[in-house]
Amino acid sequence: MIDIIASVVILVGALFLLLASIGLLRMPDLYNRMQAGTKATTLGSILIFLGFIILNGDNWSKYLLLIIFIFFTNPLSSHALARAAHFMGINPILDRESEISPRDDLKTEKDTEAES
Amino acid sequence: MNKLRFRVPLVIMVFGLWAILVLPITTPKLIIGVVLSVIFLIIPFPGAEVYGDLKFSFKKVAYFIAYIFYFLWAVVKSNLDVAFRVLSPQLPINPGIVKVKTKLKSSLGRLVLANSITLTPGTITVDxxxxxxxxxxxxxxxxxxxxxxxxxVQGFEKYLEVIFG
Structure with missing residues (x-):
C-alpha cells in the first residue's frame, strides 16, 4: 500500500518535470522559458523527494534537507539569470494581440533616468 | 562585541541544520555540532548583520509555520496554472515586467519575499x-x-510583516 502511494507521488512529480520540459519547448522567449523551466522543477523535485520519504522513512531528515536546499538555491539562480538577461537587453514584451498592453516597467524607468 | 549578538540567530539555524543532517543525534555528534557552532559564532564574516533583524517570539514562530503552509499552497496553485498555460494550444500568456511596492522594512524580510515570489511559478523577481x-x-x-x-505581494506580505517586521 505504501509502495503504491509513494509511486503515485513520484509519478506526479515526474509529470511536473515533463511539463517543465514541454514548457521549455513551447514558450516563445527566454523569460517565459525560465518560468516554465526553473519553477515547475521545484514542485516536481519536491514531490519526488516526498515519494522517497514515504518509501524510505528512516532517512527522512536527509531528504528534508535536500528540499530546504532546493528552496534556497532555486530562486537565487533564476533571479540571477533573469537579471543578467534583462541587463543584456533582452526584451520581455511579445508582439501579440491582447486587451491589456504589455509593459516593461524596469526598462522605462532606467531609460528616463539615463535621459534626464 | 556588540556585533556578536547579530550572529546568534544564524548560529542557531546552522546548528538546527546540523541536527537535521546527523539525525539520530548522539552525544559525540552533539558535541561536534556545538563546537562548530561556537567557531561560527567567533569567526567574523561579512553579511552576518542581516540576521540581526530576527527576534524570537512564539507569535512569530506560529506565523512562520502558517506561512510555510500558505506558501506551499501558493506554489501548488500557480504550478497548476502554469501547467495549464503550457498545455493549452493558444498559449495564453501576456508577459511583461511590473513594478510593485512592498511594505516590508527589514532586508531579510525583503529577501524572503523576493525568493518566495521567484519560487511561485509565473513570477520572477528581476530586480x-x-x-x-x-x-x-x-x-x-x-x-x-x-x-x-x-x-x-500581499498574500505573502501579510505573514512576513509579522515575522520580520
Missing amino acids: IENEFLYIHWINIDTENQELATGKI
Whole structure:
C-alpha cells in the first residue's frame, strides 16, 4: 500500500518535470522559458523527494534537507539569470494581440533616468 | 562585541541544520555540532548583520509555520496554472515586467519575499530597488500598480510583516 502511494507521488512529480520540459519547448522567449523551466522543477523535485520519504522513512531528515536546499538555491539562480538577461537587453514584451498592453516597467524607468 | 549578538540567530539555524543532517543525534555528534557552532559564532564574516533583524517570539514562530503552509499552497496553485498555460494550444500568456511596492522594512524580510515570489511559478523577481520590486509576470492582467501589488505581494506580505517586521 505504501509502495503504491509513494509511486503515485513520484509519478506526479515526474509529470511536473515533463511539463517543465514541454514548457521549455513551447514558450516563445527566454523569460517565459525560465518560468516554465526553473519553477515547475521545484514542485516536481519536491514531490519526488516526498515519494522517497514515504518509501524510505528512516532517512527522512536527509531528504528534508535536500528540499530546504532546493528552496534556497532555486530562486537565487533564476533571479540571477533573469537579471543578467534583462541587463543584456533582452526584451520581455511579445508582439501579440491582447486587451491589456504589455509593459516593461524596469526598462522605462532606467531609460528616463539615463535621459534626464 | 556588540556585533556578536547579530550572529546568534544564524548560529542557531546552522546548528538546527546540523541536527537535521546527523539525525539520530548522539552525544559525540552533539558535541561536534556545538563546537562548530561556537567557531561560527567567533569567526567574523561579512553579511552576518542581516540576521540581526530576527527576534524570537512564539507569535512569530506560529506565523512562520502558517506561512510555510500558505506558501506551499501558493506554489501548488500557480504550478497548476502554469501547467495549464503550457498545455493549452493558444498559449495564453501576456508577459511583461511590473513594478510593485512592498511594505516590508527589514532586508531579510525583503529577501524572503523576493525568493518566495521567484519560487511561485509565473513570477520572477528581476530586480529590487529599496521598496520596489520589478517582477516578470507571465500573464499581466491589470494595468494598475496597486492591483498588481495586491495580486502578487500581499498574500505573502501579510505573514512576513509579522515575522520580520
